[in-house]
């Protein structure tokens with residue numbers, strides 16, 4: 358925790374949780390209270406959109422056929438390639454990961470909020486995040502609720518939701534990695550007091566950091 362604080366000039370939280378647990382819902386509640394939300398999925402997506410910063414390197418590496426007619430990455434084609442080709446997956450990640458990281462940190466540095474929340478769905482699964490944030494906040498709910506929420510939201514069959522969940526860290530692994538937990542197993546109204554409580558604490562930490570001068574004490 359102290360490591361991240363030593364590098365970044367802002368207090369930061371990594372917000373994670375399994376599909377459908379309520380990350381986006383909770384992030385909005387923090388944003389309404391003045392936190393800056395940096396959405397790593399949105400950033401990753403924008404890098405491979407038409408004109409995205411990763412597109413020239415991706416097309417140079419994999420060929421022009423990997424761009425769709427709109428100029429964005431042909432995601433289906435790329436998914437099919439990396440599905441059973443570990444080397445292609447590695448080359449894809451070598452292009453994407455440093456760019457995602459740089460764009461994410463740039464967005465955080467430019468954010469005007471009282472502190473930064475990085476929304477990282479696969480924080481527990483992907484290396485490196487733990488050292489970069491001051492706190493890991495997991496949004497937790499029973500797996501049965503993940504299934505029913507995502508079925509309702511995306512119109513997916515139960516088996517497909519469960520297949521996605523099987524590719525993610527288990528509920529126990531996420532809870533073990535978390536410093537803080539918001540339980541989202543009731544109605545939406547039950548989230549506000551939990552968000553309020555953590556926001557006050559995060560705000561206090563961020564203010565304390567703001568008063569620590571950058572020179573050696």
Ligand SMILES: Nc1ncnc2c1ncn2[C@@H]1O[C@H](COP(=O)(O)OP(=O)(O)OP(=O)(O)O)[C@@H](O)[C@H]1O
Nearest residue numbers: 375376377378379380381382506510541543544545
């Ligand atoms: N406590 C709740 N009660 C009822 N519905 C909820 C509750 N929390 C979230 N939802 C609904 O469940 C769905 C999933 O929530 P949300 O989109 O916030 O999850 P998420 O973790 O961001 O999912 P994803 O991993 O797909 O981004 C949404 O349709 C949301 O409105």
Ligand SMILES: [Mg+2]
Nearest residue numbers: 379380381382
């Ligand atoms: Mg979401």
